[in-house]
Amino acid sequence: MTRKIALITGASRGLGKSTALHLAAQGVDIIGTYHSKADEAQAVASQIEQLGGRAAMLQLDVSQSTRFEAFARDIGHKLQEVFAREHFDFLINNAGIGTHASFIETTEEQFDQMLAIHLKGPFFLTQKLLPLIVDGGRIINISSGLARFSLPGYAAYASMKGAVEVLTRYQAKELGARGISVNTLAPGAIETDFGGGSVRDNAELNAFVASNTALGRVGLPDDIGGAISTLLADGSQWINGQRIEASGGMFI
Numbered sequence: 001m002t003r004k005i006a007l008i009t010g011a012s013r014g015l016g017k018s019t020a021l022h023l024a025a026q027g028v029d030i031i032g033t034y035h036s037k038a039d040e041a042q043a044v045a046s047q048i049e050q051l052g053g054r055a056a057m058l059q060l061d062v063s064q065s066t067r068f069e070a071f072a073r074d075i076g077h078k079l080q081e082v083f084a085r086e087h088f089d090f091l092i093n094n095a096g097i098g099t100h101a102s103f104i105e106t107t108e109e110q111f112d113q114m115l116a117i118h119l120k121g122p123f124f125l126t127q128k129l130l131p132l133i134v135d136g137g138r139i140i141n142i143s144s145g146l147a148r149f150s151l152p153g154y155a156a157y158a159s160m161k162g163a164v165e166v167l168t169r170y171q172a173k174e175l176g177a178r179g180i181s182v183n184t185l186a187p188g189a190i191e192t193d194f195g196g197g198s199v200r201d202n203a204e205l206n207a208f209v210a211s212n213t214a215l216g217r218v219g220l221p222d223d224i225g226g227a228i229s230t231l232l233a234d235g236s237q238w239i240n241g242q243r244i245e246a247s248g249g250m251f252i
Contacts, residue, residue, distance in 0.1 A: 003053075005088040006232070007031040007075065007129070009062055010095030012041035014192040015142070018225030019092060020044055024053040026229055029083060031075065033060035033095065056082045062095045062121035063113065068128040075132055087134040090232050093122035093141045093164075103155040111156045118160035123167060136179040138232055141168050143186040143243065149251040161186070165243050172241030181240040185228055188247025190219040214249025223248070 006023050010016040011032025020030045021044070030048050034041035034057060041057035048055040056078050060071055079085045096118050099110050122141055133139070143165050146158035165184050172182040189209040191200035199205055199218055209218045227246040230236065 002085075003027055003029050004090065005029045005031060005079070005083055005085060006090035006092060007033075007088050008092045008094055009033045009060065009125070010035070011057070012037055012044055015187065015190065015221055015224045016092070016094040017044050018221035019094065019228045020055075020225075021047060021051070022222070022225035022229040023090075023232065024048040024051045024055070026233070027053070028090070028232075029054040031055070031078060031088065032057045033062075035059070035061055035095070054082060060095075062125060063116040065116070065120055065124045068125050071125075072128040072132065075129065079132065087132055087137075089134050089137045091126060091129060091133060091137070091139045092228060093126065093139070095121070096142065098154075099157055100153040101156070102153055106156050114156045114160050118157065119163050119167070122164060126171070130175075133180060136237075138237075139171065139175075139180060139182040140228060140231060141165075141171075141182070141184050143168075143184045145186055145188040145245055145247045145250055147186060148245065168243070169241050176240070181237060183231060183239060183241065184243040185224070185231060186243055186245040186247070187224045188213065188219050188245065188250040190221060190224060192221055209250065212251055213247065214252055217248065219246070219248055 006028050008016050008020050011020045012034035020032055024030055032041060045055035045057050058074060099114060101110055141164050143161040144158060146154045147161040147165055168182050168184040175182060189199045206218050210216055224246055
């Protein structure tokens with residue numbers, strides 16, 4: 001049986017790394033992107049290979065949409081060179097950064113950065129990669145619990161994630177003719193270095209999140225990697241155009 005291939009943006013750390021390792025453990029080969037830390041990306045590739053899979057890591061700044069056409073060509077070459085394939089099966093639009101500023105203090109520069117990374121990036125990257133996605137493939141766009149509940153300081157970031165959730169529904173509708181399903185996975189607060197690592201490192205914030213989560217703790221990267229790999233499992237093909245929140249029951 002031909003092994004499936006997943007392309008994960010931001011696969012060198014945090015949620016992307018966890019997703020890559022969970023999928024690799026299920027027999028999926030990985031193409032990952034990283035922004036600047038090639039050594040971290042290669043360390044993840046080595047872990048995937050230790051799990052018996054194949055991996056390729058490519059540099060990509062998802063805020064630079066003018067690079068996407070060349071990146072798609074690079075992916076086409078890498079598919080042939082490393083995997084002897086012309087298409088890949090899964091796309092996970094995961095790469096991103098956080099910003100924390102009140103609505104009234106958010107600058108145009110911060111807003112534009114969030115727009116480029118979290119909305120324009122996934123929109124046009126997916127567009128350029130579509131010819132390389134197999135018919136019957138799957139796309140997962142990463143959103144955030146902050147698109148459902150509101151915590152001061154995340155107006156720009158959460159607005160982009162809300163737009164991603166709308167985009168997901170349109171993609172599901174328009175790509176259905178090719179059998180491609182598209183869903184949103186919305187993590188709650190997770191202990192990573194995202195946004196400066198505040199959820200992980202700030203004990204007061206960590207306790208606040210845990211106290212407002214039904215399962216009584218803050219999320220871990222493996223909670224999200226596991227959720228994404230479940231969404232991409234063979235039995236989940238009929239789930240389409242949906243927003244799935246993986247937050248442990250935060251603010252319910």
